[in-house]
Amino acid sequence: MCGIVGCILKDNEKAAPVLLECISKLEYRGYDSVGIATISDELNIKKGKGAIKEVNNELDLSDMPGNYGIAHTRWATHGKPSKENAHPQIDCSGKIAVVHNGIIRNYVTIRNELEKEGHVFKSQTDTEVIPHLIEKFMDKGLDLEKALRETIAILDGTYAIAAISVDEPNKIIATRKDSPLIVGVGDEQYFIASDAPAILDYTRTIFRPDEGDIVVLEPSGVTVKNKDDEIIEKEIFTIDWTPDMAEKGGYEYFMLKEINEQAEYIQNTLTQKENIEKIIEELEDINRICFVACGTSYHASLTGKYLIESLVGIPVDVILASEFKYSLNALNDKTLCIYISQSGETADTLDALKMAKPKSKTLGIVNVVGSAIATEADYVIYTHAGPEIGVAATKTYLCQLTAIYLFAALLSLKLAENNDDIDLTKTTDLLRQLDRVPEFIEEVLGQSDSIMKMAEKYKDKSDFFFIGRGYAYPIALEGALKLKEITYIHGEGYAAGELKHGPLALMDEGVPVVVVMPPGEDYDHTMSNLEEVKARNAEVIAVTTDDAEIKEDKADDIIGINPDVSEIIAPLVYIVPLQMFAYYVAIDKGCDPDKPRNLAKSVTVN
Template sequence: MCGIVGCVLNKKAAPTIIDSIKKLEYRGYDSIGIATVTDTINLKKGSGKINEVDSEINLKDIDGNIGIAHVRWATHGNPTKENAHPHCDCKNNISVVHNGIIENYKELRQELIKEGHIFKSDTDTEVIPHLIEKYMMEGQDFLTSVQTTIKRLVGSYALAIISKDNPHEIIGVRNESPLIVGVGENGNYLASDVPAILNETNKVIYLEDKEIIILKQDNVQIMDFDLNPIKKEITTITWNSEMAEKGGFEHFMLKEIYEEPQVIKDTLSESKKIQEIVQKFKKFNRICFVACGTSYHASLIGEYLIESQIGIPTEVILASEFEYFNKTLDDHTLVIFITQSGETADTIKALKVAKEKSETLAIVNVVGSSITREADHVIYTRAGPEISVAATKTYLSQLICIYLLVAHMGENQELLHKLDEISDLSEELLTHEEQIKEIAKKYKFAKDFFYIGRGFNYPTALEGALKLKEITYIHGEGYPAGELKHGPLALIDDNIPVVGILPPGPSYNKTYNNLQEIRARGADIIILGASNDTQIDDVEDKILFNPIIDEIIAPLLYIIDLQLLSYYISIEKNIDPDKPKNLAKSVTVE
């Protein structure tokens, strides 16, 4: 939920640190701060997005070859300059940046205040530099003081810590929040995520929970919380920093939507690996998906697919609610975890619980992330870096993995054949852009939107509504089409836009009739359907697909136009779709 960068270099650190932290602004953007070490701790920070703060105080104009920085997504304390990281001790000898939540900070804060420590913020993080100060004043060295401090912390934390008295090193700590190490020619790096350091190095070490690192310009030492040395492998990242740039598009979100045809092709190339995983499965009598947000909607489509195509009872559980279901697990249950980042705190916690009883499979976008190291089996989505907070191409690649998994588990050659045709069909959808722009202009002032679909396309309605809420701030709701008469129809009124997902197939007639009921009550209808559908000739706003896509495959393609619709409504409302308020890309705290 926040982004951390640190580096120890053979040159001035601030320009590199600020360029790197900009790559993590999608993780949090209500404040920014940087601290470096010379003969003192040099500190600059402010409230607002990076460019806003930089234009006021010139964040790169700060001396020192070693430094740390942070972009914040507020949890404890309002998004003010005082609450921005880094935070220091009483004498400004120690500076800390932190991603996570310290659950026992109130008790620690009261203890430290009684001992004479003075706090300047409302954050949970500030207890950390004061604790380190306390133990250093008692005679412990820098590393031992950090060790003693973290053993008193309850919660999740990724930390980068610098000290005026240790001007050649950063101490990093990981516990239930992501932190990686970059090994480079000009020095070494810490970061919350790989994109931050790809301009400097593609050599990465993934830290595990309860690990400490001492980062120096020419050396990296990793140890456990008892300070026992740990040997770690260096991973070479195969995608470069250019893949995380806008490439001529106005926003990352639009760029990432346009990358979806290629993402579909890349993820379909995982078919053989998925088949090999399926061949290792034992016989399951139950399948359980665990996910959050957009990944939850992908999982719902997985539930429809598995039960209709294979006949195995399946359910989808929100990761944050999983602890209430763990007694239902056994060794004949397959638990599938879906997450873009592989660092979602709720999902990681659920995986650790599930592993005790059941076989686990992770569908993840980020190679080397925490969940990939915990699960029994891993399928990579091959979406590449996704910077916009709203998930687009990662959602589609998750769906492709689910469809491939179901096709191989059910030995369904017909479904595999349909998937082979999908990437070319997806390019045809991007030809609807100008039409979607006009629909966006028409409905930009709407206060409510409804999305309806049946069967495989009900989760698409949910995902379409979520995209609208995330980046336009318009209230949107997705419903099964047949549920309208059980309550929601009371909300339908004149001029309320209703998006109907209407592909050909067994559900067509019932969904069509539901749309007519809505239309009779004065709502505006926007239909996604087939180009040969003559029944909807009199509907003004419709997006039609040719070649014809049947309803089992429609979730893979119709969602692209719903993403574009939300994107262009956000543009019409002058909202930055890449950085929606109150949201962050990776939710790394519970």
């Protein structure tokens, strides 16, 4: 989940300021430490523990000579955050520097062997074995490219690696396996990066190397060689993101900007109808669907289950990607597996996709064009949510949901051609309602002042519970996740009908319970659950229609939603005030909502 960048510029240009700017755009991937390495006549390295701004204030990371180099922002796995464990990591000679995103599983064995050969290690990281292996092979007469090729043949794990050496000036070597890496082609400027936001200010023309490719960046251009050491051409495409999309745009934090962008980007996802119709045309004889996802995407998948089973009647399972291997034997060629990931690089989800491909049809729902899941899956739906910098997913979640809603509705229309049991009235009404979702979200955003005051009231609570039934249940789960992600307050989401099966024992005097209760057939049942928790003197926050008749003795606070928001589309609207509530609680507690502790944006390691 670390972020890496590299650039090679014109001879009269300094790389360090560019590297600093680029790596700052990837801080959502990790913010334990940062480092930059450039080469002039010698290897120059500056690195330190802490956020990029802190380390830069201390070391002035942009003040380094050289027109090329590499940089890294770290999310610690092996070795605690420290200057010694920060990247770049170097070899014994001090001539080779490496940055790495991933995990080397066999690093202990490699390190022990290298230490027996006389290599001296200075960190606790798994990464440090890489420059020492490169050093070993270069000492045998190999050049940097071939030394890296020999090195990765020994490594067991995941990696995106960039390396430079004093002995081979004006050259950056990079490769990847199960970790994201893009190559950017500018005007006599060439880049590698973990993710596109890093380089948007310099180029939007990119390509993605395949696993095992070796990429060589030089002032004259970029060369790519495949696993067989053959020079190959890569498909180059232009990202439709603009540099402004990856900026705060006047907001204090990215998360608030991204919450406020949701209505706009849902409109982008709604333009995918034609693409989804084409995919559905090719899907024949599907009698089972499996959603596979992690975290927030898992909650989107639960909504998908309710939608598809309700509209179409096809059985749907929702499986955590990390647990998918235990369901592998139940797959067959009539199963459609749908993989949901914002980055398209989520390690567990990508692994699950690779497991399923030989047995089932596969569909990816992702935000990043050309990402690993998009490339690997049989079909892909892009959510077009733009870059999301805040670690806690907001707009990408709603765009995932929108894609799922479109898929479910259009699948219903297709299958109804040969199935009289499918009620198209419900489907056509759903499609009509989807067009109004941006309007409903804008109305919710207009309640920011009242939600801000509510956050101030509850900021010192230590526990929260979120409950809902049917379509409101995934909302409760996602609301709880948002709160604990960015405020560090314990939050749990439950199906409201499960209260008497254990959770009710925890709902005591003064404990806040968020009750999600959109209009519909579950409203009265949920109201009964609300009264149950209120009878235990819990503090109730009701998220319901703004014309709901809830007396003050039943709810301590009410967040009102337009009554035209029906139960079936509630997941697209009712989550927005819960995102806002979590954001304002985090601000009141002095937490950085963009950079929650111990978390990073893209989980690219298992």
